[in-house]
Amino acid sequence: MRNFDYCTPTRLLFGKGVIAQLPAVMKPFGKRILLTYGGGSIKKIGLYQQVLELLKDFEIVECPGIQPNPKYDPSVLLGVRLCKEHKVDAILSVGGGSVLDCSKAIAAGACYDGDPWDLISYKVKAKAALPIVDIITLAATGSEYDCGGVISRTDTNDKIGYIDPLLFPAVSLLDPTYTFTVSPKQTRAGIADAINHVIEQYFTGETTLLTDGLCESTILSLMDSGRKCLANPEDYEARAEMMLCCSLACNDILSLGNSSSGWPCHSIEHALSGFYDITHGEGLAIITPPWMRHILSERTLPRFVKFGTRIFGIDAALDPWEIARKAIDETHRFFEGIGIPMHLREVGIDDSRIDEMAHHIAVNEGLEKAWAPLSERDIREILIASL
């Protein structure tokens, strides 16, 4: 087991009706709140109005329009400017993981005098960040229980995972009923995103019986609850379980002491959505089986065998290579079965920029150091196999 240094100070307030505690939650942080959100969905479900009503004794500065794959320009820059102009005390993020990711970058940028990109690109280490509270309306990224955010910069096709312990939300309010209206497409993408978060932690060199079990349990629960959410979008128990799984899936608690794998699928997918702005979870689902096929080797075989027998109940008495191949097929079949388009062409990506993306990933993501190292050529082959 590797040494680790772990701390997640975020308070999770989970369940139906926890929104009622919002004023008490916000009070210790001050009066002036930057309210970040995306498009109209929080207005459609009445959450926007409810938040304003609950916070009528606070000064609210609005920062709307944060998009999926949140953009440095305009969203981060706008938020930072508003925080500085209005001397904001804290940020309240209402929406999905993209709004929260963007809010994290804003929180750090607001406490920094220079260009916020200095922080996101790790040129400068943040010294402080505004406190963040979030209300999550989409179970997917787990941003509510981690200290990272992914920010896209369209002028350079960069999509950077910006991670700093200063960015843990102080409080995350998670009410599963807010996810009742999440579309099937977004629900599927959330399932795929969270499952892939766990796969990234599971497929690595050093694990334990404990962390394997925690990871397998979370994947199995995501598959089961995810299917139920799709079958009945207002199934509270299923929405709640999926939501909790997503929070745990991107928090290191499932893989304490494991060696780090470098999160290769995320590294590859970040280029896809950086270049094409596709839905992150869909990109991950598409890449995962071709990545698995590509890295399957004598050395990685035992991981695939354990994955296949534990997740899909494949007969452990079969030949290990057969188990591994079946496990990969079943992974593909699961994603396909819940309705995710499983080819890049289906999400509008053809072969025209494959070389460019492979080069971009190879140069920026350091995947030659992953558990199953990937060269530019490997990445290109995985992308071609994903077409």
Next chain:
Amino acid sequence: MRNFDYCTPTRLLFGKGVIAQLPAVMKPFGKRILLTYGGGSIKKIGLYQQVLELLKDFEIVECPGIQPNPKYDPSVLLGVRLCKEHKVDAILSVGGGSVLDCSKAIAAGACYDGDPWDLISYKVKAKAALPIVDIITLAATGSEYDCGGVISRTDTNDKIGYIDPLLFPAVSLLDPTYTFTVSPKQTRAGIADAINHVIEQYFTGETTLLTDGLCESTILSLMDSGRKCLANPEDYEARAEMMLCCSLACNDILSLGNSSSGWPCHSIEHALSGFYDITHGEGLAIITPPWMRHILSERTLPRFVKFGTRIFGIDAALDPWEIARKAIDETHRFFEGIGIPMHLREVGIDDSRIDEMAHHIAVNEGLEKAWAPLSERDIREILIASL
């Protein structure tokens, strides 16, 4: 799924050699440190000397002699007095869960003007507590990753679980090598303690596929790593895995959203060690199978079936009652197999005070509200079956 409010702000510094970080860890809390510890074991393994050397720039006030089942008088009272006299800034607990439990009560008592028993007995809610850092030398209670402690008062036979979010350690340093010299008896007791912590969370009315899986994974890992620790006390991987399991086992992370079961085995065992000062983990192991037999009913049957099939691999095609009975037998057999005395008589408890203990538990522990409610008569029957 039940609503929940969860936060564990403790930082876990885990692995071989993390002690080197102790000065940097302590520095933010101030100069004057109360060093709490037990008997001579930390001197025998050289840890005491190492801590003093590392903290030579701090002012150390020593509070030694904290016993297993830590006592209000003298230990808590002594620690509180020392903190007040020397205006201590923080507490460094070096030892097992008992030392840390006692340190938590001291931390709260040091910030309170009245009798510390007011706090422990919940007559008064603590408003503050000194920061606590701990170095754990025994994998068992999980006190390093929770906000509770158990304090015994010999004059009244009380053994109270004192829980307050103020009592989360700020930092827990966990180096598995410190547990190499833990005796087989204490190692067994630690395994039993941690397994029972998970059982208490698992045997309840409302659970999810996720929390069942997390609990099952932790029990399986404890059984496996625990056996390896007993076979080879210096097996680093096994000691590390057992240590991590213990930290997670008493933290609500494994059972988020589950209904609470009231921790009946702990409630019963607290009377046993309150009256007889036996080893907590042994008491738990002894009680667990008789408690299981007593509560097995049409209503509780499905839990036992899941436990039996998942933990012991009992054939799911068998009759459910047979699975349940086998599961209970296997639980007994596991504890017996690792060498725990499985009868109260073997740890010096006869039938002379059974009635008195049953009454004490019934009056103080509220087990009539447990998932499987227990009356005084039920408790008496479980105790008699444990003889």
